[in-house]
Amino acid sequence: MEATIEVTGLRKRFGTALALDGMTFTVRPGSVTGFVGPNGAGKSTTMRVILGLDQVDEGTALIGGRPYRSLRTPLGQVGSLLDAAALQPGRTARNHLLWLAHSQGLGARRVDEVVAQAGLEAVVRRKAGGFSLGMRQRLGIAAALLGDPPVLLLDEPFNGLDPEGIVWIRGFLRALAAEGRAVLVSSHLMSELQDTAGQVVVVGRGRVLADTSVADLIAAASGGRVTLRTAERSAAMTALARAGATVAATAPDTVTVSGLAPERVVALLGASAVPFSEVSAHRATLEEAYMELTRDAVEFRAADASVGAGEGAR
Ligand SMILES: Nc1ncnc2c1ncn2[C@@H]1O[C@H](COP(=O)(O)OP(=O)(O)OP(=O)(O)O)[C@@H](O)[C@H]1O
Numbered sequence: 009m010e011a012t013i014e015v016t017g018l019r020k021r022f023g024t025a026l027a028l029d030g031m032t033f034t035v036r037p038g039s040v041t042g043f044v045g046p047n048g049a050g051k052s053t054t055m056r057v058i059l060g061l062d063q064v065d066e067g068t069a070l071i072g073g074r075p076y077r078s079l080r081t082p083l084g085q086v087g088s089l090l091d092a093a094a095l096q097p098g099r100t101a102r103n104h105l106l107w108l109a110h111s112q113g114l115g116a117r118r119v120d121e122v123v124a125q126a127g128l129e130a131v132v133r134r135k136a137g138g139f140s141l142g143m144r145q146r147l148g149i150a151a152a153l154l155g156d157p158p159v160l161l162l163d164e165p166f167n168g169l170d171p172e173g174i175v176w177i178r179g180f181l182r183a184l185a186a187e188g189r190a191v192l193v194s195s196h197l198m199s200e201l202q203d204t205a206g207q208v209v210v211v212g213r214g215r216v217l218a219d220t221s222v223a224d225l226i227a228a229a230s231g232g233r234v235t236l237r238t239a240e241r242s243a244a245m246t247a248l249a250r251a252g253a254t255v256a257a258t259a260p261d262t263v264t265v266s267g268l269a270p271e272r273v274v275a276l277l278g279a280s281a282v283p284f285s286e287v288s289a290h291r292a293t294l295e296e297a298y299m300e301l302t303r304d305a306v307e308f309r310a311a312d313a314s315v316g317a318g319e320g321a322r
Pocket residue numbers: 022025026027045046047048049050051052053054195196319320321322
């Protein structure tokens with residue numbers, strides 16, 4: 009089966025709330041695709057639609073070219089982690105996995121393999137009800153891997169993980185994608201996807217705001233700006249503004265300059281005898297790029313919440 013997820017023109021209303029408003033993107037194999045957006049942007053709803061758990065008013069969601077409901081052995085084609093809390097608390101982790109495995113014609117050997125992959129050996133005979141959220145996330149990931157699927161969808165898998173767990177999952181997801189899987193990972197924090205995602209689909213208000221590689225997203229947000237560090241900030245700002253630059257003081261000793269190349273900034277400061285300790289091409293962080301893109305979507309949601317826009321219970 010082709011390892012892809014194709015989402016086209018999804019629209020969905022919950023009462024008066026428009027949860028999905030033309031959501032369209034494709035997830036390809038080989039790198040982790042981050043699915044990022046503020047709370048309420050439509051990430052979970054999109055994942056539920058892809059997995060055939062929610063109906064849409066319009067649009068299609070295909071896994072390897074087919075709707076989820078037409079897949080003959082779903083666990084072998086797509087693995088998912090939607091809600092790590094969704095398990096029988098009285099059952100041991102191993103029995104939980106055995107039960108899932110048997111429902112798909114898989115045996116205990118495969119359970120032991122995914123337990124090892126997810127680093128759960130030490131706790132697998134304990135009752136899952138006593139697991140921390142981080143352990144539940146690992147158990148959910150083990151369950152998603154049972155059928156060795158070419159497509160993986162993980163909703164907020166970083167939730168509840170400690171720093172060591174976050175480092176583990178980053179490497180793990182990268183390795184799964186490098187094996188040729190399509191891996192879609194949602195988060196409302198761009199920083200969690202640093203060093204993990206190669207592609208990002210940024211969403212807000214139920215639609216795609218950007219669908220690009222991480223490198224291109226950062227380059228676009230960097231926008232040819234120059235960062236200048238100087239103890240004589242106002243003299244520097246005056247000299248650069250006189251040469252036509254747009255300048256902004258961003259810290260007591262820092263100025264962000266737009267409209268001039270770094271070499272020109274150095275030459276102008278030299279000519280005006282303004283001392284400086286650093287002139288560098290500004291490189292936006294992933295977080296800055298994300299904040300820039302989603303600012304309006306966040307404002308929309310905050311305003312929406314304050315009038316309590318009649319959304320149904322979740
Ligand atoms: N079952 C439901 N009933 C009513 N409204 C819903 C339901 N599920 C989602 N919504 C609404 O749809 C919109 C999208 O929600 P969704 O959970 O998909 O967003 P999200 O991006 O996953 O957010 P989060 O990061 O908070 O999980 C929100 O306005 C939400 O309140």
